[in-house]
Amino acid sequence: MNAARLHEFGRPLQWDDVPTPELRTGSDVIVRMAAAGLCHTDISVIDGTLPDIKGRFPALPYILGHENAGYVHAVGDSVTGLKAGDPVLVYGAWGCGTCVFCRRGEEQRCPVSPLTPGISPEYQGGFAEFMYVPSSRYLLKVEGSMEDLAPLTDAGLTSYRATKRVRSHLSPGSFSLVIGTGGLGLYALQYLPLFGSSTVIAADVADRKLRLAENFGASVALNLREDNPVEKVASATGGRGVKSILDFVGTSATAALSMKVLSADGIYVDVGLGGGTLSVPLIDLVHSESSITGSIWGTYEELAEVYELVKSGKVKSTIQKFNLSDINSAITQMRNGELLGRAVLAG
Ligand SMILES: [Zn+2]
Ligand SMILES: [Zn+2]
CATH class of the missing domain: 3.40.50.720 (NAD(P)-binding Rossmann-like Domain)
Structure with a gap:
């Protein structure tokens, strides 16, 4: 698959042909990416100035992107309620699942194993054609414009x-x-x-x-x-x-x-x-x-609430669309403060 990868901190991303992610366990889902938002955090990760919550930088080359929307491409044996083709948002705060914060749904505050695809070394992000998601519980089924919906997972x-x-x-x-x-x-x-x-x-x-x-x-x-x-x-x-x-x-x-x-x-x-x-x-x-x-990020439940607000027309996304292969020009415009609303990479 094609992916925009960071090879060197502070340098533009490179457009690479890399192996498509595959299912590893029964709970996995592979998402075919439809849209991914570009966040100021991405700029800091690219520049090597922002480690993840555990103080680590990703091993390079690396695929960023933590504001993701796409279509279910493949599901593991134990996944229920999702099938190929379903449009989904990817909730990006992947906690340990068992600490007190995770148990109350605040996985973005997990002190044990707070991982984020596109920021943490363990998981590649969504600036690619496909993305690996280790559990279907991080996916929210949605309807509507994926480009408008992708920014809900972080900015919204x-x-x-x-x-x-x-x-x-x-x-x-x-x-x-x-x-x-x-x-x-x-x-x-x-x-x-x-x-x-x-x-x-x-x-x-x-x-x-x-x-x-x-x-x-x-x-x-x-x-x-x-x-x-x-x-x-x-x-x-x-x-x-x-x-x-x-x-x-x-x-x-x-x-x-x-x-x-x-x-x-x-x-x-x-x-x-x-x-x-x-x-x-x-x-x-x-x-x-x-x-x-x-205030840090949000819970899966809050993401569902935000989606309801957008679905009912009470809240609208303001986006500037770029082709994923043009991600470096979106990054440059973000650095220069030229964007209005969220830059969304698609296609
Ligand atoms: Zn962000
Ligand atoms: Zn936890």
Whole structure:
């Protein structure tokens, strides 16, 4: 089969002819890929700056891609409920299955064996014609455009879990701030009004992304390159500050801004892996009774919920389609901040 493989960290991927994955055990499924989303995490893996949760880098050459949708191609003897041709999303957090987190469905938090195809050395990802999946329990049967659905497995799911965290902080007259209106932020803008009432402020460094955010319901657009974003938030909120903050960037700068504009009883949720650090005077935390937390990916059940929202037309994916063989130009556009929404590789 054809696959886009990383041969050297920091270099473009190469288009290779490699062996097609085969069934190894009765629980396995081989998926014929239909679409795969490109994530900022992929860039960090390509650059060799982001190891997996266990601190390891994949052995090269390696196939990335952890946001995958395709059609069942072959199933092991013990697989039930799936047959060749079924369209499926691949839930990508593959835990040990037996720890306390896995037992409650939070496999993305598994501390024992958290593996991700396309990031962890053990499993190749979906930037290929076929993909090996070790259990049918990671597959969600779906209907619809696979290109629109593929990003749900990470961009749509991660932003969904994060937005659920701020749900109890949404109320009429309150303000929400979404930092970063790329692949994840555009989903969050759609989830917020489904979960509660708030006036949404969207923040980014690119005006065309902010215009798109306004199309998705943001009432205030905040360009972070402007002189004084803190003042702009203060005036937009009438000095009240922001009750809910979703940070999809996660740099020291976005965290610092967040701490300045977060109101009493507020919540700051970091999702972005920008590598920042956060410094907060504890006395402020005492007085404000605000919450500071993170949110990581999502559960299979949450993926099913996100799919239901898309199926019912309440949430839409914003994608830019590329041929898989043109993946390097998608990567370049992502590096340059030129993409609107999610880049999806297909065909
Ligand atoms: Zn990702
Ligand atoms: Zn586990």
